[in-house]
Amino acid sequence: MRLQSLAIPAVLTLAALPAHAEDTGRYRLEKSPDGYVRMDTQTGAMSICQEQSGQLVCKLAADERRAFQDEVERLQGEVKTLDRRVTKLENSLTARMESKLPTEEEFDKTMGYMERFFRRFMGIAKELEKEDQGNAGKPAPDRT
Known part of the structure; x- marks a missing residue:
């Protein structure tokens, strides 16, 4: 049964x-x-x-299995090669990034330039504002 x-x-x-x-x-x-x-x-x-x-x-089938195994091994080798390349690129990028960062002295110097720029810019803006206030009662010039 x-x-x-x-x-x-x-x-x-x-x-x-x-x-x-x-x-x-x-x-x-x-x-x-x-x-x-x-x-x-x-x-x-x-x-x-x-x-x-x-x-x-x-x-x-046996021949198909061998071909399949060969392809798996080829792909595993390719993955290892790509992993090594990625690691190498990451390491070189990290090294380049560390060498590109400014020193503390360079950073302070850059901030000094920026501060001077903004102070001058604000000075010019204040002068323009005073000129506009002085011309408040006068008609606007014809700009054609």
Whole structure:
């Protein structure tokens, strides 16, 4: 009885998978002596599928797995290279930023320039204001 309860879901699963694969058109499932071979029609990836505990379990084919592992290793190497470059760039940027910051003396000198500029600017603004107050009763000149 237990074997029968496992066989029915397995048959239903196997029957449904080819129909679903044909509906979407992406995967093609073919019977093989050891189980099934599933092919992704978009990428060409092949998987070996076997029935286990009433379910279809698929694993990448050996050559596909090697290609996949090679790609993973290549990408890991690329990530390490990029990490080293980022670290190098961050270190050089930090060094440049530290060397670009003004000394306390340079900062005080710059603030002195700014203070003198603003004092002169405010002096000019006050003089203009006095001139405007002195001309308050006079008509404005024609500016055409």
